[in-house]
Amino acid sequence: MTRIGIIVGTTRPGRLGPQIAQWVETSAKTRTEADFEIVDLADYDLPLFDEPRVPRLGVYEHAHTRAWSARIAGLDGFVFVTPEYNWSIPAALKNAIDFIYNEWNNKAAGFIGYGSNVGGARAVEHLRQIAGAVQLATVYTQVNLSLWTDCENFTTFTPAEGHDAVLQRMLTEVIALTNALAPLRQA
Numbered sequence: 152m153t154r155i156g157i158i159v160g161t162t163r164p165g166r167l168g169p170q171i172a173q174w175v176e177t178s179a180k181t182r183t184e185a186d187f188e189i190v191d192l193a194d195y196d197l198p199l200f201d202e203p204r205v206p207r208l209g210v211y212e213h214a215h216t217r218a219w220s221a222r223i224a225g226l227d228g229f230v231f232v233t234p235e236y237n238w239s240i241p242a243a244l245k246n247a248i249d250f251i252y253n254e255w256n257n258k259a260a261g262f263i264g265y266g267s268n269v270g271g272a273r274a275v276e277h278l279r280q281i282a283g284a285v286q287l288a289t290v291y292t293q294v295n296l297s298l299w300t301d302c303e304n305f306t307t308f309t310p311a312e313g314h315d316a317v318l319q320r321m322l323t324e325v326i327a328l329t330n331a332l333a334p335l336r337q338a
Contacts, residue, residue, distance in 0.1 A: 153185040153329055155322075156226040160233035160244035162193040170308035171232045171263060171296065178318055184326045190226070192247050195219050199246060206252040220251050227336070228259040228329035229287070230322070235266030235274035240281075248281055255285040257335040259328035261321045263294040270295030288332060290324035292317060 157175050159168040172189045179187035197215055204210050211217050233240050248255070260282050264271020272295050279289050294317050296302075301310050 153227045153326065153333075154225065155179070155185050155187045155228045155230060155325060155329065156190040156223070157187055157230045157232060158244075158247075159189065159191040159193070160231055160247075161241045162243045163234075163241070165306070166234070167265060167298075167302060167306075167308050168232050168234065171265060174308060174310060175230055175232065175263065175318065178315060179322055182322060182326070185228075185329070187230075188226075190222060192243050195222070195247070197243075197247055197250060200249050202250065206250060209251075209253050211251075216250055219247065220254055223251060223254040226258070227333070228261075228325050230261045230263065230325060231278060232263045233265075233271060233274050233278060235264060235268070235271040238273040239277045240274045244278075245281065248285060252285055255282075255287050257332045258287055259290060259325050259332060260287040261290045261293065261325040263296065263318075263321075265296035265298065265301070267298045270297045288328055290321060290328055292321040292324055294318050294321060 157172045159172045161168045176187050176189055202212055202216055211220060233244055262275045262278060264275040275293050282289050298305050303309050
């Protein structure tokens with residue numbers, strides 16, 4: 152069965168990412184074409200990149216890197232949930248992506264951005280560029296959530312009507328692209 156990871160892209164205390172990831176997972180469980188599971192960066196406690204070798208070599212010195220590598224290698228595609236911090240993604244997410252390389256290759260990625268101005272759109276645009284650099288193939292549809300209209304008091308995620316349909320469209324694209332890329336991952 153195709154396995155899609157829902158990556159919570161922030162480790163900040165009080166973050167909305169886990170609530171949004173839970174919404175994605177609950178919605179995705181209605182699908183039968185893939186299994187979805189939450190991957191929370193906070194569970195991996197990755198320090199600022201500390202591997203002495205280039206990630207492309209796949210030779211990891213530290214146990215935390217090997218654990219992260221195994222987790223990402225075991226997944227076929229991803230949905231990234233990222234807040235927008237100063238018009239970009241959180242440092243923790245960039246760091247986690249940079250720790251490994253081959254484990255991302257030839258997999259699909261969809262994006263959910265959230266923020267106070269443009270629903271995390273600028274963060275997602277940066278994340279699309281980063282994804283290309285690690286050979287992740289990105290889907291067209293993205294979900295943009297506003298802290299003003301999709302959250303109560305900036306602390307409780309309450310998605311506005313209409314986001315479910317966009318989420319389902321994005322999930323369909325992620326599953327299709329993940330399956331299309333399978334022969335490249337097996338080569």
